[in-house]
Amino acid sequence: MTQQLTGAQIVFKVLEDHNVEYIFGYPGGAVLPLYDELIHHKKIKHILVRHEQGAGHAAEGYARSSGKPGVVIVTSGPGATNMVTALTDAYMDSIPLVCISGQVPTHLIGTDAFQECDTTGITRPCTKHNWLVKDIKDLPLILHKAFHIATSGRPGPVLVDIPKDVQFQKTKYIKKEQAIKIFPKTDVKIEENEIQKIAELIFKAKKPIIYSGGGVINSGEKACQLTQEFAKITGFPITSTLQGLGAYPGDDNQFLGMLGMHGTYEANNAMHDCDLMINIGARFDDRITGKIDKFSPKSKKIHIDIDPSSINKIIKVDHAVVGDVGKVLNKLISVLNKKYPNFKKSNKASISKWWEQINKWREKDSLFFEQGNKILKPQYAIKRLYELTKNRDTFITTEVGQHQMWAAQYYKFRKPKRWMTSGGLGTMGFGLPAAIGVQLANPGKLVVDIAGEASILMNMQELSTAVQYRLPIKIFIINNQYMGMVRQWQELLHDKNYSQSYTEALPDFVKLAEAYGAVGIRATNPDELDEKIKEMIDSPKPVIFDCIVEQNENCFPMIPSGKAHNEMILGPSEKKDNKITKEGKVLV
Amino acid sequence: MxxxxxxxxxxxxxxxxxxxxxxxxxxxxxxxxxxxxxxxxxxxxxxxxxxxxxxxxxxxxxxxxxxxxxxxxxxxxxxxxxxxxxxxxxxxxxxINNKSILRELALVKIIGNKKNLEKAKKICNSFKTEYLDTTKSSFIVELNSTRSEIDRLIKELKPYGVASIARTGPLIMSKGSEITQINKGKIL
Incomplete structure (x- = not known):
């Protein structure tokens, strides 16, 4: 008879089969059999977090920066409910996570037992799929399936809820190779006809723009290279969503910067005025489109996406290709090369007027700010951080708010998987635990969490994790004592009624760092900034960098209240421009 | 606005x-x-x-x-x-058009005096109903038809003591030899 394994042994066997290096977790009653088994699997390192939400975001950081699924183990009840935010975050941003949760023993399910909750019920809308494993015989296949579903197609989180008694029961193990044979094939055929039509449109376009998103990064390095190749062949301008930053080099001349609510003037105007929009792996999110019925009124729209439900969800498109971005681009490029061999040469002339227009928009210099000699501007702080770290392979995570947008605007990413931010869900408290996961996946690299003083307090406890595992992450706090984005909206939209957006009694972040066994550094003026940033980079320990900045700075440019891409507010320096002031007045 | x-x-x-x-x-x-x-x-x-x-x-x-x-x-x-x-x-x-068949099942229980029951039965007989249970003071009738037809029956029966209604909601099937194929492009 073949060897029988316990549920707990099967869990680790599957993790080993899928080459899992790290699991992020927190023990508790319903997962004790798993934690008992942990010691026998030296290849798998367990990272003990301080709160289950931290485990989830750390796993996301690991997944986003490595391309491999992040794995989490939490206990039943509060362990599982604490994971809900991280699961939802991963679901919104298409990040592969496998969460294994403990559950009360099967005979107690439904009795309101201690630390019982309907985990699969609660997590159903925030996972790609989830399972409650009541029969040990189902466990091996479900776990393999969990990895398969998390990582294939449009990636996302899955959850496997395992009652404690099932963790003790025994069954026969099924190997990964055997399991995979049973799963249905998921590869879709790329519509050749559509590709031909798209190639024609590309050939004819006079005012084209490439709008790329997180799907390019999710598709992998190859897809990023192909996006760059596609841009080079066509000579088209390219803009990117928040999630897509890094797929195309941020310092390249063809790159117009990020688009959307806090995107650049040139990117948004190009989106509005273009005659051909090529959406590669983005989803027409509401932060991107602004007012829907004024969205890019004159363009033909092409959408390449792996998720059929993304097509025509928000914006009706003229041509759509469902499939993996890398594969579709590969096909498109070969069709272009075959169909129009001289395209690369001839095309430059036909879109030269378009580039002239774009360069005029560029002259507006929508990311301009003035740094005085006393108080630090947040934009300046991030710009200096960029200048002082750009020559090494740096990984940036963020929390959510103004600092996140400034980071997206002023930090130029040249490679994919270097930028980990919570875009869809907008989870404050994401950046610090994410940085932990990033540092584990990228040992020896510089990992910086660009944070706000409000966000960082939401998962502050994870600094303890970073110290325990000697992960020298840097927490760069843009400290304006306000929930800056809330304050900005209150200024622009609610008559400066700064209701509850100011934080009194903030901790002394330098002392807080020291209390955790990390290093605390504070910068308060432009003269000392560079030196202090260097000190932070050189520190072998985790650092909290408390960067005291101008309190009332707003994040510009901005597409305000249900406006279109060509109706941006550029900022306080643009007040002389009557038209924009008028628009601004509507808001205030 | x-x-x-x-x-x-x-x-x-x-x-x-x-x-x-x-x-x-x-x-x-x-x-x-x-x-x-x-x-x-x-x-x-x-x-x-x-x-x-x-x-x-x-x-x-x-x-x-x-x-x-x-x-x-x-x-x-x-x-x-x-x-x-x-x-x-x-x-x-x-x-909802003539390309497909729609069917819904309804059970209606009428409770009332002899006079009302008789009137109700008269209405029921004008539909393609079937009596499933009959007592002195009540009966249960079944109608297997379209949604609008069932609506009409219930509306007409209302004044005569409708005590309970159960409906399945419609089922639908395309006419002719057509069936629904597995949708292309199922992606995990």
Missing amino acids: SKSLSAYSVENKKEKTEKHIMVVWVDNESGVLTRVAGLFSGRGYNIETLAVAQVDDAKHISRITITTEGTNSVVDQIKAQLLKLIPVHKVASFQ
Whole structure:
């Protein structure tokens, strides 16, 4: 008879089969059999977090920066409910996570037992799929399936809820190779006809723009290279969503910067005025489109996406290709090369007027700010951080708010998987635990969490994790004592009624760092900034960098209240421009 | 219209909404109905009627029939979202027209005095009903017909002591030799 394994042994066997290096977790009653088994699997390192939400975001950081699924183990009840935010975050941003949760023993399910909750019920809308494993015989296949579903197609989180008694029961193990044979094939055929039509449109376009998103990064390095190749062949301008930053080099001349609510003037105007929009792996999110019925009124729209439900969800498109971005681009490029061999040469002339227009928009210099000699501007702080770290392979995570947008605007990413931010869900408290996961996946690299003083307090406890595992992450706090984005909206939209957006009694972040066994550094003026940033980079320990900045700075440019891409507010320096002031007045 | 203070886009153009019947073939496993129903409620779609039963005992496939209301683009979106659910095999959407057969089953219990029961029976006899249970003071009648026909029966019976109504919601099947193929492009 073949060897029988316990549920707990099967869990680790599957993790080993899928080459899992790290699991992020927190023990508790319903997962004790798993934690008992942990010691026998030296290849798998367990990272003990301080709160289950931290485990989830750390796993996301690991997944986003490595391309491999992040794995989490939490206990039943509060362990599982604490994971809900991280699961939802991963679901919104298409990040592969496998969460294994403990559950009360099967005979107690439904009795309101201690630390019982309907985990699969609660997590159903925030996972790609989830399972409650009541029969040990189902466990091996479900776990393999969990990895398969998390990582294939449009990636996302899955959850496997395992009652404690099932963790003790025994069954026969099924190997990964055997399991995979049973799963249905998921590869879709790329519509050749559509590709031909798209190639024609590309050939004819006079005012084209490439709008790329997180799907390019999710598709992998190859897809990023192909996006760059596609841009080079066509000579088209390219803009990117928040999630897509890094797929195309941020310092390249063809790159117009990020688009959307806090995107650049040139990117948004190009989106509005273009005659051909090529959406590669983005989803027409509401932060991107602004007012829907004024969205890019004159363009033909092409959408390449792996998720059929993304097509025509928000914006009706003229041509759509469902499939993996890398594969579709590969096909498109070969069709272009075959169909129009001289395209690369001839095309430059036909879109030269378009580039002239774009360069005029560029002259507006929508990311301009003035740094005085006393108080630090947040934009300046991030710009200096960029200048002082750009020559090494740096990984940036963020929390959510103004600092996140400034980071997206002023930090130029040249490679994919270097930028980990919570875009869809907008989870404050994401950046610090994410940085932990990033540092584990990228040992020896510089990992910086660009944070706000409000966000960082939401998962502050994870600094303890970073110290325990000697992960020298840097927490760069843009400290304006306000929930800056809330304050900005209150200024622009609610008559400066700064209701509850100011934080009194903030901790002394330098002392807080020291209390955790990390290093605390504070910068308060432009003269000392560079030196202090260097000190932070050189520190072998985790650092909290408390960067005291101008309190009332707003994040510009901005597409305000249900406006279109060509109706941006550029900022306080643009007040002389009557038209924009008028628009601004509507808001205030 | 007053200017919106929200940065979220304002709802504009109203498309025409129509009744659609969605048919979803799913693995008959625990929680599958919640997944389907939860998708509807979570994304703000409406379920007007719902009928579920296993139709393939060997493969454990259930057929779910849902009546919903929405614009064509909403229905396309529902379809695409349903197809993303792991236990969903295929999805079809039907409009109510002469290309398909629609049937609903209703049970109606009438309680009343002799006079009213007689009047009620007279009405029932003018429909294709079947008596399932008859006592001195009550009867139960079955009608297997279209939704509007059942509506009409119930409306006519109302004055004579309708005590209980049970309806299955419609089932639908396309006419002729056409069947719903596995949807292309099922992506996990």
